[in-house]
Amino acid sequence: xxxxxxxxxxxxxxxxxxxxxxxxxxxxxxxxxxxxxxxxxxxxxxxxxxxxxxxxxxxxxxxxxxxxxxxxxxxxxxxxxxxxxxxxxxxxxxxxxxxxxxxxxxxxxxxxxxxxxxxxxxxxxxxxxxxxxxxxxxxxxxxxxxxxxxxxxxxxxxxxxxxxxxxxxxxxxxxxxxxxxxxxxxxxxxxxxxxxxxxxxxxxxxxxxxxxxxxxxxxxxxxxxxxxxxxxxxxxxxxxxxxxxxxxxxxxxxxxxxxxxxxxxxxxxxxxxxxxxxxxxxxxxxxxxxxxxxxxxxxxxxxxxxxxxxxxxxxxxxxxxxxxxxxxxxxxxxxxxxxxxxxxxxxxxxxxxxxxxxxxxxxxxxxxxxxxxxxxxxxxxxxxxxxxxxxxxxxxxxxxxxxxxxxxxxxxxxxxxxxxxxxxxxxxxxxxxxxxxxxxxxxxxxxxxxxxxxxxxxxxxxxxxxxxxxxxxxxxxxxxxxxxxxxxxxxxxxxxxxxxxxxxxxxxxxxxxxxxxxxxxxxxxxxxxxxxxxxxxxxxxxxxxxxxxxxxxxxxxxxxxxxxxxxx
Amino acid sequence: xxxxxxxxxxxxxxxxxxxxxxxxxxxxxxxxxxxxxxxxxxxxxxxxxxxxxxxxxxxxxxxxxxxxxxxxxxxxxxxxxxxxxxxxxxxxxxxxxxxxxxxxxxxxxxxxxxxxxxxxxxxxxxxxxxxxxxxxxxxxxxxxxxxxxxxxxxxxxxxxxxxxxxxxxxxxxxxxxxxxxxxxxxxxxxxxxxxxxxxxxxxxxxxxxxxxxxxxxxxxxxxxxxxxxxxxxxxxxxxxxxxxxxxxxxxxxxxxxxxxxxxxxxxxxxxxxxxxxxxxxxxxx
Numbered sequence: 001x002x003x004x005x006x007x008x009x010x011x012x013x014x015x016x017x018x019x020x021x022x023x024x025x026x027x028x029x030x031x032x033x034x035x036x037x038x039x040x041x042x043x044x045x046x047x048x049x050x051x052x053x054x055x056x057x058x059x060x061x062x063x064x065x066x067x068x069x070x071x072x073x074x075x076x077x078x079x080x081x082x083x084x085x086x087x088x089x090x091x092x093x094x095x096x097x098x099x100x101x102x103x104x105x106x107x108x109x110x111x112x113x114x115x116x117x118x119x120x121x122x123x124x125x126x127x128x129x130x131x132x133x134x135x136x137x138x139x140x141x142x143x144x145x146x147x148x149x150x151x152x153x154x155x156x157x158x159x160x161x162x163x164x165x166x167x168x169x170x171x172x173x174x175x176x177x178x179x180x181x182x183x184x185x186x187x188x189x190x191x192x193x194x195x196x197x198x199x200x201x202x203x204x205x206x207x208x209x210x211x212x213x214x215x216x217x218x219x220x221x222x223x224x225x226x227x228x229x230x231x232x233x234x235x236x237x238x239x240x241x242x243x244x245x246x247x248x249x250x251x252x253x254x255x256x257x258x259x260x261x262x263x264x265x266x267x268x269x270x271x272x273x274x275x276x277x278x279x280x281x282x283x284x285x286x287x288x289x290x291x292x293x294x295x296x297x298x299x300x301x302x303x304x305x306x307x308x309x310x311x312x313x314x315x316x317x318x319x320x321x322x323x324x325x326x327x328x329x330x331x332x333x334x335x336x337x338x339x340x341x342x343x344x345x346x347x348x349x350x351x352x353x354x355x356x357x358x359x360x361x362x363x364x365x366x367x368x369x370x371x372x373x374x375x376x377x378x379x380x381x382x383x384x385x386x387x388x389x390x391x392x393x394x395x396x397x398x399x400x401x402x403x404x405x406x407x408x409x410x411x412x413x414x415x416x417x418x419x420x421x422x423x424x425x426x427x428x429x430x431x432x433x434x435x436x437x438x439x440x441x442x443x444x445x446x447x448x449x450x451x452x453x454x455x456x457x458x459x460x461x462x463x464x465x466x467x468x469x470x471x472x473x474x475x476x477x478x479x480x481x482x483x484x485x486x487x488x489x490x491x492x493x494x495x496x497x498x499x500x501x502x503x504x505x506x507x508x509x510x511x512x513x514x515x516x517x518x519x520x521x522x523x524x525x526x527x528x529x530x531x532x533x534x535x536x537x538x539x540x541x542x543x544x545x546x547x548x549x550x551x552x553x554x555x556x557x558x559x560x561x562x563x564x565x566x567x568x
Numbered sequence: 569x570x571x572x573x574x575x576x577x578x579x580x581x582x583x584x585x586x587x588x589x590x591x592x593x594x595x596x597x598x599x600x601x602x603x604x605x606x607x608x609x610x611x612x613x614x615x616x617x618x619x620x621x622x623x624x625x626x627x628x629x630x631x632x633x634x635x636x637x638x639x640x641x642x643x644x645x646x647x648x649x650x651x652x653x654x655x656x657x658x659x660x661x662x663x664x665x666x667x668x669x670x671x672x673x674x675x676x677x678x679x680x681x682x683x684x685x686x687x688x689x690x691x692x693x694x695x696x697x698x699x700x701x702x703x704x705x706x707x708x709x710x711x712x713x714x715x716x717x718x719x720x721x722x723x724x725x726x727x728x729x730x731x732x733x734x735x736x737x738x739x740x741x742x743x744x745x746x747x748x749x750x751x752x753x754x755x756x757x758x759x760x761x762x763x764x765x766x767x768x769x770x771x772x773x774x775x776x777x778x779x780x781x782x783x784x785x786x787x788x789x790x791x792x793x794x795x796x797x798x799x800x801x802x803x804x805x806x807x808x809x810x811x812x813x814x815x816x817x818x819x820x821x822x823x824x825x826x827x828x829x830x831x832x833x834x835x836x837x838x839x840x841x842x843x844x845x846x847x848x849x850x851x852x853x
Contacts, residue, residue: 027853161853209852223845227836228648247848248828254648254836259674263641266634270614270645273632274653276836278645296635387849390842416837417653423608423630436580436625 003493005062005560006197008144009054009069009086011079015047018075021137022053025144026381028158029057030210032150033200037485038210038381039065039557044235044319050082059198063347063382064486067559070195071147073140074100081106089113090194092147096122096140116194120186129180131173138174139181149192152182208385213377216348216387217307218243220355221279223390228254228271228278230264235319236375237281237309261286265293265306272303273426275416277359281307284317284326291333294368298338300426301404301412301451303362303369307355310374312555321555322375324481327533330370331506337448339365339410339455342506345373346484348384350503353391360394365454366414372505374528376482376557402433406446410453459507467512468499475568476500476516478546479526480534483558487526490563497568502534508541517544524566525549528558571602578628584619589740589766593687594623596743597656600750601629606654614643616659616668619694620687623658637667640675640684647682650835651823654754657684661700662692665723675759676730681821683753683760688723689768690775697771707774723763724801724813728794733758733819736812737801739784740766741777745810752789752812758821765808780808787811 008025012018019040026038034057043049054065068088074080074095084106087093093115100119102110110117120143122136131138138159145155159178163171211219218240221229231241245255258264264280271278282290287308297304308330312323330342341361345351354371362369400413403424412433415421425435432443467476469491477487480502487499498521500512516523525535525546530553535546550566552558576598584590601611608629615624617636624633630653634642643657664672664686675684691709692698699709699716702723708715727735734756738746746764753760765784767777787800789812797814824830 031853158853209849211852215852219845219848222848223843225840225843227839228645230645250848251843252828252832252839254826254829256648258641259670262638263671263674266638266641267645267648269634270632270642270647271649271836272645273642274612274646274649274837275840276649277840278649278836292635293638300632300634302632387845390844393840393842395840417609417612417630417650419607419609419652421609423611423628425625425631425633427624427633428635429624429633431625436578437622 004060004198005056005058005066007054007056007066007069008071008073009052009083010073010075011050011052011083012075013078014042014045014049014051016075017134017137018051018053021141022055023381024158024162025141026055026210027162028145028155029055030208030383031158032154034059035061035208035383036210036381037062037064037383039376040379042320050076050079052079052083059200060492061383062489064489064560065557067561071144073144075137075140085109087113087115090115092116092118092191092194094118094120094140094143096120096136116191118186118191120184122181125180125184126177129176131177135174135177138177142178142181143184143187146182146187147191147195148197149195152179155182208383210381210383211348212239212379212381213345213348213351213373214239214309214379215243216351217345217355217371217373219387220352222251222253223352224277224356224359225393226253226277226279226359228256228268228276230256230258230267230278230280232258232261232264232282232286234283234286236311236378237283237307239378240281240307261289262293265290265304269293269297269302269304279305279307281309283309283311284329287326287329287333292335294340295334295336295338296428297368298334298340299336299430299451300428301366301414302426303366305358305362305369305371307371307373309378310372312553318555320375322482322557323528323553323555324372324374325529325533325553327372327505327529327537330372331537333370334368338451339367339458340506341365341367341369341458341504343369343371344480344503344505345371345377346481346501346503347377348382349388351377353388354503356391360391361458364394364396365411365458367454372481374482403435404431404433404447406433406450408453409457410450411457412450455507459509462504462507462509464509464512465500465502468501469497471498473498475522475524477524477526478513478538480505481528483526483528486558486560486563489560493564495564505534505537508537510538510542513538513544514542522548522568526558527551529553571605571607573598573602575608576601576628578626580626582626583622585770587767587769588619589689589764589768590619590623590687592740592743593685593746593764593766594627596746596750597685598627599743599747600754601654603747604751604754606754611654611656612646613656613658614639614646616657616663617694618660618663618687618692619689620658620660622694637663638671639663640668640671643682644675644680647680648823648836650837651681652835655682657682659684659686661686661688661690661702661723665701665721665726672726673730676727676732676761678822679733679758679819681757681759681823683750683762685750686723686761686763687766688763689766689772691768691771693768693771722802724803725798727761727763728798728801728814731794731816732761732814733816734760734812735797735801735814736761737763737765737810739780739810740764741780742810745786749812756815758819765810783808785809787813
């Protein structure tokens with residue numbers, strides 16, 4: 001059992017307000033100084049089906065979920081059977097539906113694991129307090145708050161913040177429900193004796209914020225001067241659109257919901273060609289539709305940035321569940337041979353920084369850049385004190401005679417279309433230095449060589465992957481993306497490993513990996529996909545073959561215990 | 569003072585068939601730009617793929633030769649980034665009504681302030697004569713010795729169904745009229761559609777200049793309802809009306825409906841710089 005951490009799971013029917021409740025509780029726990037990490041599981045439908053919201057918290061930074069929870073709060077009878085066995089020994093099961101009937105197997109399991117089972121008639125309490133039936137959620141929340149041994153006034157502050165905008169009447173009813181839930185006679189001292197939440201210095205840090213990974217990408221885009229966002233809805237990329245749309249008056253960013261992903265990416269390409277910074281984001285299926293445009297950006301040498309938010313599965317797959325099975329799709333995207341870059345986000349900091357870096361790389365090298373993220377990062381809530389410093393904007397603008405001049409770096413002059421500058425053609429036909437279409441063998445080869453040279457120039461300017469943990473450890477895990485988070489959390493739990501983390505997947509740096517491989521260390525590839533896609537990319541670049549792989553591809557992220565249980 | 573038309577010439581020879589309508593269309597486009605005093609550095613043309621697209625390096629303006637069917641969204645992205653430029657999408661009937669039909673409908677209903685030139689030569693000519701939705705129903709085509717089994721559709725019906733800001737029809741055999749139509753389209757504030765009946769002596773040899781001359785009837789620009797425009801726009805066995813078919817001056821452009829941008833004094837291209845997001849970050853709790 002991990003130490004210094006505590007976990008609360010809310011289970012219910014999808015559409016029952018689990019997410020709202022989860023965010024409220026996350027904010028409240030964060031407000032008293034804890035670091036939280038919140039993870040959602042929900043089906044791809046609007047009403048019905050089972051959904052959960054898990055909040056892990058600690059007095060140190062955490063960014064992963066535990067496989068087990070200490071308190072399970074159930075708002076719908078179906079969810080009991082789905083989640084009951086995720087409770088840890090001695091945990092608390094709180095439910096508010098009289099229709100809940102435990103199976104004999106569950107009953108035995110409850111006894112065997114000393115689970116405290118609490119039935120709270122929250123609707124009745126809410127109604128008696130003058131609230132409505134839906135405010136039973138607040139009753140449940142405040143009861144959980146009491147179980148945790150926390151102060152009523154701290155929860156009151158957060159509830160006030162959230163419900164202030166709904167008018168005095170609704171706010172007051174919610175506060176009355178909060179009060180009744182907190183002081184319910186169902187509470188017994190013995191419950192709180194089984195709770196050992198991590199000790200927290202009561203000195204509150206009010207600077208801490210909770211953000212999703214997609215919030216960080218959206219903020220990174222704003223910071224780096226993105227002035228247009230073209231999107232088409234697809235989970236889990238959609239919330240980037242939501243954030244940029246909801247802030248468009250403050251930022252002045254042009255927001256366009258396009259008629260398709262093809263349209264969105266073509267508009268982004270056009271706006272980048274005209275000389276602004278434009279973003280589009282999608283998931284696997286939408287990304288497939290964008291690939292012809294990626295190839296077009298490659299040959300026309302037009303900067304382009306696409307966020308690819310991954311979810312699990314081919315086809316429609318499992319749309320609201322996580323995975324990282326589009327690494328190859330990103331790296332091999334687009335027909336023909338042309339340079340591109342693939343970057344991979346893992347948390348708030350990297351989401352914010354790599355979005356800016358993606359635009360700098362796209363504009364410096366005149367190439368398409370794909371920024372990978374995953375549902376596990378995109379929609380989970382992370383705790384963060386401050387954003388990293390902004391990167392300086394690099395645009396590499398130079399006037400020239402010809403747009404496609406052959407150079408040793410492969411980078412030709414590029415200038416923003418302007419009334420006082422020489423006009424040029426960006427051509428998806430193979431072309432010569434003067435943008436003229438060509439079928440001349442010498443010119444085809446020359447221009448192809450010039451373009452591909454940019455991969456070498458870029459590779460030389462990219463950093464090696466970072467090694468975390470104990471550099472002397474015998475075991476080195478290798479991965480990218482969200483898998484970093486449970487690995488770092490495991491290191492913070494005292495696990496004696498090192499971790500080689502890739503942010504820049506393509507073109508691929510190999511020296512740090514080859515250095516580790518040349519020792520007798522135990523290198524283990526850990527990936528949230530079926531075939532070890534990062535591993536294959538690393539093998540292609542370095543010839544190193546991973547002997548040990550841990551692959552998870554069931555739509556779930558790596559939980560902390562998945563890492564702690566690795567044999568080292 | 570018009571700009572010297574030679575300023576728009578590249579030094580490359582055209583690659584179209586003798587008698588191809590594209591020669592006149594290109595000339596009309598250059599004349600229109602010249603007479604409107606739009607310099608080569610003030611125009612940005614998004615070319616599609618097809619015989620028309622092979623003109624991309626034969627004209628000296630800012631230009632982007634992109635993907636098949638995608639000239640309209642590409643042009644839209646160009647336009648929204650800098651409205652000072654005259655942005656033109658140049659595509660054929662294959663690109664416009666097959667590969668990219670969705671873009672045409674959405675561009676009209678969104679009313680981007682761009683001009684769309686549709687080269688309607690009634691076939692996919694660059695791939696040597698496949699049927700499009702404007703090809704005659706009886707006509708044997710590439711791979712279709714007994715003609716296409718699908719029905720022919722009327723472009724004017726498709727275009728007018730979405731209530732365009734400006735819709736005109738020209739003919740590649742009448743450079744003077746076509747020039748005036750392109751000029752009117754560029755000057756119109758909103759999405760301007762110019763359908764150009766184009767001679768294709770190689771794959772549409774039945775429709776000779778004489779064939780067109782017998783059918784073409786020039787109409788006057790006047791206020792018409794959509795219903796009147798549909799009547800006058802419909803091509804029959806006997807007549808093809810050319811001229812401005814429909815205008816709707818009441819429509820606001822897409823940009824004018826952007827609550828956060830409509831009063832902006834700058835263009836998106838002028839605004840790329842580092843932004844401080846601290847205030848936005850502080851709004852998170």
